[in-house]
Amino acid sequence: MEFLRWNLISSFLLLCFPTLSLTSRLFSPVDNYLIDCGSAAVSTIDNRRFVGDLSGGNELPLSFSGRWFSMRNENPVPGLAPIYHTARIFRSPSKYAFPIRDKGTHMVRLHFNSFNSRGFDLGEAQFHVLVDQFVVLSNFSLVNSENPRIMEYLIRVDAEELVIMLVPTEKSKIAFVNAIEVISAPKDLVPDTAQYVSSKNVVNFDGLSNQALEVVYRLNVGGPKVTPFNDSLWRTWMPDDKFYKPNPQSKRLYFGGRIKYQKGGVSREVGPDNMYNSARLIKSMNASVPRINMTWQFPVTGGYKYLVRLHFCDIASISIGLLYFNVYVNGNLAFEDLDLSGITGLLASPFYADFVVDTDSFGALSVNVGPSNKSIPYVVDGILNGIEIMKLNDSRNSLDGEVCAGFVLKSWPRGNSGFFLTLLAAICIVLSISLVIRRRVLGLGDSFPWSRLPVDISDEHVKISGLPSQSK
Ligand SMILES: *[C@@H]1O[C@H](CO)[C@@H](O)[C@H](O)[C@H]1NC(C)=O
Ligand SMILES: *[C@@H]1O[C@H](CO)[C@@H](O)[C@H](O)[C@H]1NC(C)=O
Ligand SMILES: *[C@@H]1O[C@H](CO)[C@@H](O)[C@H](O)[C@H]1NC(C)=O
């Protein structure tokens, strides 16, 4: 099992973890836009200030173009956060441009909550959303539901600005959004290398930080929901119960002690104390190690690659050097004889591993954790604290739907037949055809090395010509 010896581990070991970083210095992002769309006021949620995008003045340096109006929900359900009481409605392709001071990965969160006001129903809106050159939502709509939808993306920005574009479908002619967050991510949040796991082997997957990622699941294994208030990057971690296959031989564990973040190791921004301090585990109670797995299963949209980030922290063992277990992703051995204290040198010190997998058209993704050949009787023989599952953009630079950004922009019928858009669409076609040919030539299925886009479709060029200027 030579292939399971990771570069990752050796680099972790080299750092030796000599020092604990016990100070809880707060992360302060350079770019930190919190926008309450369609509002002229400031809404504060969990001590976070969302500034109304109609408030004028210089507080918001972002620029906006498109045809729009704003709407207020006159009868919000009690307790609904104020950012969901207003929306900005778009009647033509419209864009927000956020100046970027800190190049690199950014977290982008889009908040949607449809409501009815004065006979106008946002549930009928259907639209596409682009973030820079990536299609993040296509033919998106919200049936009138009382729960807000929050979409989260991790996207690397190398340009001076990040552009979010909303494009109504020809059918509905309306797009909307309630709130937007654009926040620079800590530099260690998305490393460049993960492990690509297939039925054949485990190999390095490079270029992870170039991918646009959509957060599909983020789970606190064995524990309660962690809200943005309690997370270092204002994320939400849901309980894992809906995805866990009940297993009487596994237990939940809550740890009241301190999580030991170490210099050079996993930072509090990668995973908060509130996630690492709960887990599910397998413990052997007698002289035989149980031959079982803990199993999680996730419905996903097939045909994409996914990043599976597994968070481990040995909050259960009584001593170092006793815990060994195997980790499987999609039924394939991803990590054999994982020895957490061998990596971190300490108990209660976090570690995570990134795996990239392909999914078939059935669209199911599974994670198993269970004892290995090295597991020891009478002690803990498997543990997992957190799971994050993120979708990778496909070769069309899309996270949703079958088309690339050029086609989305072309889909708006009026006044957008600028030369560049035509060129963009042409590039899309050439790209798609060449990929098909390549796939045929190489005789490959879904997993093959995609070539980089031949041009940089940065927002500089995605300007909508002949767009009517902003109106109320
Ligand atoms: C934050 O976490 C603490 C426990 O760690 C919990 O008691 C509290 O309710 C949480 N607050 C929110 C707003 O989730
Ligand atoms: C160990 O305990 C398990 C249940 O926890 C039981 O199924 C198994 O038979 C026991 N093995 C021995 C050798 O006692
Ligand atoms: C655990 O799951 C893996 C992957 O599906 C499987 O190969 C292995 O046999 C399972 N182990 C047990 C004891 O069921």
Ligand SMILES: *[C@@H]1O[C@H](CO)[C@@H](O)[C@H](O)[C@H]1NC(C)=O
């Ligand atoms: C464990 O040991 C068995 C028997 O020696 C071997 O067949 C298997 O490949 C080993 N590894 C795993 C993951 O089961």
Ligand SMILES: *[C@@H]1O[C@H](CO)[C@@H](O)[C@H](O)[C@H]1NC(C)=O
């Ligand atoms: C995602 O987009 C990036 C940037 O365009 C590209 O390099 C990468 O190959 C795409 N990912 C996949 C899996 O096609």
Ligand SMILES: *[C@@H]1O[C@H](CO)[C@@H](O)[C@H](O)[C@H]1NC(C)=O
């Ligand atoms: C939206 O749906 C229509 C019809 O199902 C399809 O033809 C079109 O390509 C989709 N648009 C996008 C941007 O996915």
